Amino acid sequence: MAAPGRGVTIADVAARAGVAASTVSYVLSGKRSISPDTARRVMEAVAELGYHPHAGARSLASRRAGVIAMMLPLRDGMHLPVLMQFASGAVTEARRQDQDVLLMTADEGPAGLARVAASAIVDGLILMDVEVRDPRVETLRRLGLPSVLIGFPADAEGLTCVDLDFTAAGRVCADYLVERGCTDVALLGASEAVYERRTGFAERVRSGFLNRTADRPGVAAAALPCADEPAAVQRTVKELLHARPGLTGLAVHNEPSVPHVVHALADAGKSVGEDFHVVVIGPDEVAERVHPQLPSVLVPAETLAEIAVRHLMRKLDGLDVPDATLVEPQLTMR
Amino acid sequence: MAAPGRGVTIADVAARAGVAASTVSYVLSGKRSISPDTARRVMEAVAELGYHPHAGARSLASRRAGVIAMMLPLRDGMHLPVLMQFASGAVTEARRQDQDVLLMTADEGPAGLARVAASAIVDGLILMDVEVRDPRVETLRRLGLPSVLIGFPADAEGLTCVDLDFTAAGRVCADYLVERGCTDVALLGASEAVYERRTGFAERVRSGFLNRTADRPGVAAAALPCADEPAAVQRTVKELLHARPGLTGLAVHNEPSVPHVVHALADAGKSVGEDFHVVVIGPDEVAERVHPQLPSVLVPAETLAEIAVRHLMRKLDGLDVPDATLVEPQLTMR
DNA sequence: CTTCGTCATCGAAGCGCTTCGACGGGCGTC
DNA sequence: GACGCCCGTCGAAGCGCTTCGATGACGAAG
Numbered sequence: 001m002a003a004p005g006r007g008v009t010i011a012d013v014a015a016r017a018g019v020a021a022s023t024v025s026y027v028l029s030g031k032r033s034i035s036p037d038t039a040r041r042v043m044e045a046v047a048e049l050g051y052h053p054h055a056g057a058r059s060l061a062s063r064r065a066g067v068i069a070m071m072l073p074l075r076d077g078m079h080l081p082v083l084m085q086f087a088s089g090a091v092t093e094a095r096r097q098d099q100d101v102l103l104m105t106a107d108e109g110p111a112g113l114a115r116v117a118a119s120a121i122v123d124g125l126i127l128m129d130v131e132v133r134d135p136r137v138e139t140l141r142r143l144g145l146p147s148v149l150i151g152f153p154a155d156a157e158g159l160t161c162v163d164l165d166f167t168a169a170g171r172v173c174a175d176y177l178v179e180r181g182c183t184d185v186a187l188l189g190a191s192e193a194v195y196e197r198r199t200g201f202a203e204r205v206r207s208g209f210l211n212r213t214a215d216r217p218g219v220a221a222a223a224l225p226c227a228d229e230p231a232a233v234q235r236t237v238k239e240l241l242h243a244r245p246g247l248t249g250l251a252v253h254n255e256p257s258v259p260h261v262v263h264a265l266a267d268a269g270k271s272v273g274e275d276f277h278v279v280v281i282g283p284d285e286v287a288e289r290v291h292p293q294l295p296s297v298l299v300p301a302e303t304l305a306e307i308a309v310r311h312l313m314r315k316l317d318g319l320d321v322p323d324a325t326l327v328e329p330q331l332t333m334r
Numbered sequence: 335m336a337a338p339g340r341g342v343t344i345a346d347v348a349a350r351a352g353v354a355a356s357t358v359s360y361v362l363s364g365k366r367s368i369s370p371d372t373a374r375r376v377m378e379a380v381a382e383l384g385y386h387p388h389a390g391a392r393s394l395a396s397r398r399a400g401v402i403a404m405m406l407p408l409r410d411g412m413h414l415p416v417l418m419q420f421a422s423g424a425v426t427e428a429r430r431q432d433q434d435v436l437l438m439t440a441d442e443g444p445a446g447l448a449r450v451a452a453s454a455i456v457d458g459l460i461l462m463d464v465e466v467r468d469p470r471v472e473t474l475r476r477l478g479l480p481s482v483l484i485g486f487p488a489d490a491e492g493l494t495c496v497d498l499d500f501t502a503a504g505r506v507c508a509d510y511l512v513e514r515g516c517t518d519v520a521l522l523g524a525s526e527a528v529y530e531r532r533t534g535f536a537e538r539v540r541s542g543f544l545n546r547t548a549d550r551p552g553v554a555a556a557a558l559p560c561a562d563e564p565a566a567v568q569r570t571v572k573e574l575l576h577a578r579p580g581l582t583g584l585a586v587h588n589e590p591s592v593p594h595v596v597h598a599l600a601d602a603g604k605s606v607g608e609d610f611h612v613v614v615i616g617p618d619e620v621a622e623r624v625h626p627q628l629p630s631v632l633v634p635a636e637t638l639a640e641i642a643v644r645h646l647m648r649k650l651d652g653l654d655v656p657d658a659t660l661v662e663p664q665l666t667m668r
Numbered sequence: 669c670t671t672c673g674t675c676a677t678c679g680a681a682g683c684g685c686t687t688c689g690a691c692g693g694g695c696g697t698c
Numbered sequence: 699g700a701c702g703c704c705c706g707t708c709g710a711a712g713c714g715c716t717t718c719g720a721t722g723a724c725g726a727a728g
Contacts (some may be wrong), residue, residue, distance in 0.1 A: 007714095008452065009713095009714055009715085010426075010606065010715065010716095011714080019677075019678085020677065020679070021678090021679095021714090021715080021716095022677080022678065022679075022680095022715095022716075022718095023676085023677060023678075025715070025716055026676095026677085026716090026717095027716080029716080031386070031716090031717085032356050032675095032676080032677090033675070033676070033718095035676060035677090038676075038677080050448065050450055050452060051452070052448075052452035052453040053400070053453060053542075053714080053715070054453060054454050054713085054714050054715070055390070055393070055453040055454060055455035056389070056390040056391070056392070056454060056685095056713085056714080056715090057390070057394045057683090057713070057714035057715040057716090058390070058397060058714080058715055058716080059389070059683095059715090060388065060390040060394055060682095060683045060684065060685085060713090060714080060715070061389030061390045061682080061683055061714075061715040061716040061717080061718090062683090062715075062717085063683080063716095064714055065390060068435070070437070074418065074421070074422035074425070074426075080414055080415045080418045081414045081415070084408065084417060084418055086416045087421075087437065088400040088439065089410035090563060091408070091437055091438070092408075092439065095439075095442065096697085100436055100438075100455065101437045102401070102434050102435065102436055102437070103404070103421065103425055103435045103437040104421065104425070104434075105425050105437070106427075108429065109462075114384065114386075114652065115386055116383060118342065118388040119387060119388060119389040120388050120389060120403075121389035121434065128409035180694045210400070228374075244453060246647065249419030269453075292678070292715075324500070328690085331718065343683095343684055343685085344684065344685065344686095345684080353707075353708085354707065354708045354709070355684090355685080355686095355708095355709095356685095356687075356688095356708065356709075356710095357706085357707060357708075358688075359685070359686055360686090360687090360706090360707085363686080365686090365687085366687095366705095366706080366707085367705070367706070368707085369705085369706060369707090370705075372707080387684080387685070388684050388685070388722080390683085390685090390715095391683070391684035391685040391713090392683080392685055392686080392687090393685090393713090394683090394684080394685070394686090394712095394713045394714065394715085395684075395685040395687080395713055396685075396687085396713090397686095397713080476682085481727080488686080501692080516697055550674095558721065617686040663705095
């Protein structure tokens with residue numbers, strides 16, 4: 001990386017290498033064959049001058065900006081560290097593919113999508129945390145802007161979506177508990193309120209959990225919602241233990257309640273990890289910050305981000321990608 | 335926002351409004367006076383066609399991209415929620431000024447700066463979490479790319495920097511304790527290791543704290559480093575209480591140790607909030623997640639981000655801005 | 669030895685916008 | 699009533715790049 005003078009253009013590189021500007025362009029893009037000797041001279045000139053193509057000019061001429069947008073729900077209920085992992089994964093993968101990432105907040109809404117589409121400032125976009133009824137989805141479809149969604153809207157027809165396989169996550173939790181010898185288990189889900197906008201995945205965890213336990217003879221299972229407040233959690237757990245004295249396993253799909261669940265179990269004289277088993281669906285920290293630490297299935301943010309970026313790039317290159325991609329859940333033991 | 339056809343150009347708008355393309359440009363930029371009547375017709379055409387200027391073309395012609403870069407330390411030790419708040423604040427403020435934000439990770443390093451500068455993909459940049467000896471700083475200076483730093487490098491000459499006023503934060507903590515009637519207080523700082531790269535602000539808190547207590551007659555104060563590990567924290571607190579039996583106030587500037595400090599104090603029979611006072615310098619959650627909740631001074635990420643963006647915009651407009659901006663710390667009572 | 673194909677390269681034409689200089693028409697001024 | 703000015707508008711010239719068609723050189727084929 002030599003000292004870049006102000007405004008090194010392709011003409012400067014061409015002059016230095018003793019070729020035409022178009023030749024430099026072809027060397028850089030590889031779109032026509034160039035003799036090895038010329039190519040070498042051009043690359044040397046590029047390096048010596050510290051040339052980087054002017055992004056605006058390139059986007060104007062080639063109709064490719066080399067930038068993708070990422071729309072994040074910055075003010076929203078989504079777990080922040082997960083969001084950061086996501087952003088980090090996306091930027092890293094994008095750079096690997098020589099793309100930059102424009103950051104947008106979800107509160108720009110459909111109008112924001114229309115703006116970036118019309119101004120050609122980005123080639124495509126990744127929409128995080130898509131809800132079941134998401135107003136941006138219709139706009140997206142209408143604009144025809146290449147995109148990948150994280151999450152599944154109600155009508156995913158014609159869209160490319162990526163997400164954790166929540167049904168499988170429910171199954172994984174069920175398996176964990178059953179393998180520990182539990183014959184009476186329950187799934188503690190989210191409060192109705194939290195998921196009302198995005199019911200999809202709460203449902204899926206639940207059905208994965210219940211279907212799997214139903215397959216296991218001699219295993220009784222239940223699923224019930226649970227509010228977030230400490231007191232409500234305590235009460236729910238107490239009632240549950242009372243109603244099902246034989247309960248020995250619990251899957252918790254409700255981040256904020258985890259510490260309180262553990263507390264309530266301890267109060268009830270249960271020894272987690274010995275005569276009682278708990279598994280969490282949620283971020284690592286949640287499962288790590290309780291005593292004893294719990295096994296958990298997390299939302300693999302970096303992986304999802306990488307897949308999303310790769311799929312988007314394929315779409316931009318005119319290749320096709322699966323409409324729906326579900327990532328296998330991983331159970332982390334602790 | 336009407337349905338934007340594919341590729342509405344300024345010529346389309348001009349035709350529709352019955353004027354020249356240059357006139358449309360002047361209406362939109364306000365750089366020449368235009369009759370109210372013409373302006374109205376142009377604006378109507380813009381709205382009807384859903385016109386948004388092509389970002390690349392604009393950047394090519396005007397040498398202004400309308401995008402600023404934000405470089406975040408995504409993999410680094412910085413507290414994630416703070417980072418998100420920062421990103422959120424920056425994007426929101428940037429959009430208010432009609433700018434977009436390009437997200438870069440710190441591991442692109444100086445080469446990344448050179449790239450975005452040379453490709454003119456952004457007009458300027460904001461560098462988060464600047465360290466005392468930061469390799470990017472020299473590059474930045476050489477490139478002459480307009481920028482604002484969050485944090486202070488060793489040599490801030492000619493750079494625009496923004497940060498929390500850590501010296502004042504030290505004073506605020508001292509004041510809090512003294513006002514609660516404490517006459518023997520201490521500051522528990524970071525472990526040497528954590529701050530070695532970014533010594534600046536640990537130092538400043540310390541001197542703010544000690545200078546302020548020194549001003550108060552009859553108040554004894556000390557400052558000591560503290561490791562992060564639970565056991566080490568417990569030991570440090572125990573030794574401290576033993577060495578200074580009259581100690582009744584503690585300021586903790588070490589995020590991870592807070593819960594353990596509280597624990598250790600309880601073990602020693604101190605009743606925090608009654609016969610003993612503790613104040614934290616760190617994120618809200620840290621101070622909220624202990625019992626009892628503690629008052630705290632936080633890094634006001636959104637505010638810093640807004641200031642950074644505003645300063646950057648001013649620089650881009652050729653206005654001048656102060657070299658150093660220190661934000662007053664706020665004590666949040668709990 | 670001419671003809672045809674290939675390969676490597678060149679030149680020119682835009683991409684959509686901003687901006688500069690020019691120009692015509694209305695007004696105030698002497 | 700003629701002169702100059704300013705205001706509002708237009709046309710044209712780029713900004714730096716990609717891409718298309720053209721061109722020359724060189725071997726192979728006839």
